[in-house]
Amino acid sequence: MATSLQGANTKKTVDASTRKRIIYQSEALFAGSSGSPAYLKRIQSANYSFTVPRVDVNQFGQLGQIERIITEVPTVSLDFSYALSGTENEQQIFGTSSASGTNTKGIMYGINGTDAIEKQYYQIALSKEGADYLGNASGDQASQKAIHIPDGFVTAASWTGAVGDIPTASINVESTEMKMAAATAGLGTKETATTPVVCRPGNITFSATSAGGFLGSTGDNRLPALGVDVLHVQSFTVNMDMPRESIQRLGDKFEYARLITFPLTASMSLEAIISQQAADNLDEIVGTGSSASTDPGFEIDVNCGKEGSSGTNGIKLRFKDAKVDGHSFSSSIGANKSVTLDFTVQVDSGETAYNSGSAGFWVEEISS
Numbered sequence: 001m002a003t004s005l006q007g008a009n010t011k012k013t014v015d016a017s018t019r020k021r022i023i024y025q026s027e028a029l030f031a032g033s034s035g036s037p038a039y040l041k042r043i044q045s046a047n048y049s050f051t052v053p054r055v056d057v058n059q060f061g062q063l064g065q066i067e068r069i070i071t072e073v074p075t076v077s078l079d080f081s082y083a084l085s086g087t088e089n090e091q092q093i094f095g096t097s098s099a100s101g102t103n104t105k106g107i108m109y110g111i112n113g114t115d116a117i118e119k120q121y122y123q124i125a126l127s128k129e130g131a132d133y134l135g136n137a138s139g140d141q142a143s144q145k146a147i148h149i150p151d152g153f154v155t156a157a158s159w160t161g162a163v164g165d166i167p168t169a170s171i172n173v174e175s176t177e178m179k180m181a182a183a184t185a186g187l188g189t190k191e192t193a194t195t196p197v198v199c200r201p202g203n204i205t206f207s208a209t210s211a212g213g214f215l216g217s218t219g220d221n222r223l224p225a226l227g228v229d230v231l232h233v234q235s236f237t238v239n240m241d242m243p244r245e246s247i248q249r250l251g252d253k254f255e256y257a258r259l260i261t262f263p264l265t266a267s268m269s270l271e272a273i274i275s276q277q278a279a280d281n282l283d284e285i286v287g288t289g290s291s292a293s294t295d296p297g298f299e300i301d302v303n304c305g306k307e308g309s310s311g312t313n314g315i316k317l318r319f320k321d322a323k324v325d326g327h328s329f330s331s332s333i334g335a336n337k338s339v340t341l342d343f344t345v346q347v348d349s350g351e352t353a354y355n356s357g358s359a360g361f362w363v364e365e366i367s368s
Helices: 088-094 109-113
Strands: 027-031 043-051 055-059 062-069 075-083 119-126 146-162 168-175 179-181 204-209 228-241 244-247 257-260 264-277 298-304 314-330 338-347 360-366
Touching: 027 043, 075 146, 088 109, 088 146, 088 168, 146 298, 204 228, 228 338, 264 314, 338 360
Parallel strands: none
Antiparallel strands: 027 119, 043 075, 055 062, 075 168, 119 146, 146 168, 146 179, 146 228, 204 298, 228 264, 244 257, 264 338, 298 314, 314 338, 314 360
């Protein structure tokens, strides 16, 4: 183990052998096992950091600290985003059973049941300056040093789409380890397809149903919205936080486990322009003083559809028994009247497939 930090040269002579900078062309992100991690596609950004918490030791009679000690484990954070393109990345991060095809298991099934999915080895590998990382067979990756984050746990995931933007997903990862060493990742495959390779905002649609008949009309292009008859969705965000607790014990310097803090909740937020209002009543959700609350649950799907017959597959985000958390209306001079619709759903262990489940959050691939 190294006993000193690397001394970074702040005024190195710049010549033909000196690397001038690092840009996205030369980096690639991988996840999985340390020996053969899988390449994550369509990455748009990757950020990482670490913090080392310390505690000051003071005493009466002396103003200044007498020591600063490390009493908690360091936290290494990685967050990355990628353009939506089928569910290949989701299958790697959450497990094949939780993100492939239709009628999948719940989103937490792989993370809850398989250690190799819950805890993955992340690498940001690097090629020489001016060379694409993907498909680069020059063999210089080992000398460039990759960022290694072993034992990475997913702590949050979100999917977003908006008018004029490419739909994307963002993943947050935590660990207690980080090192810079030779890459063990492969080369990946350079993209050469001439067919569409990312999902388009024009292919995003919505559908909703309610077993209790609380929607006057159900099915495609419908959303539960109190007092609104026609709206035009401008953006959506589906988010699921997975906070983790670091469990330590006396006698060990670092944690012996990092576990999810349950229960978990997934949220969906939709922003839309209102073009037609309708007669409605909040009593339909909360009930009245003399009647019980109906508090309906809705099945809501966000469909990021496949682009054409030969383009990339799409992704479907599915809520069952989603509850209305609230609506926020906004109207002002110079702006279109808008509404933000907020829904939440409890996330279970994921053991039940979508068709059999009564409540939860599922991710499916759209192949046609």
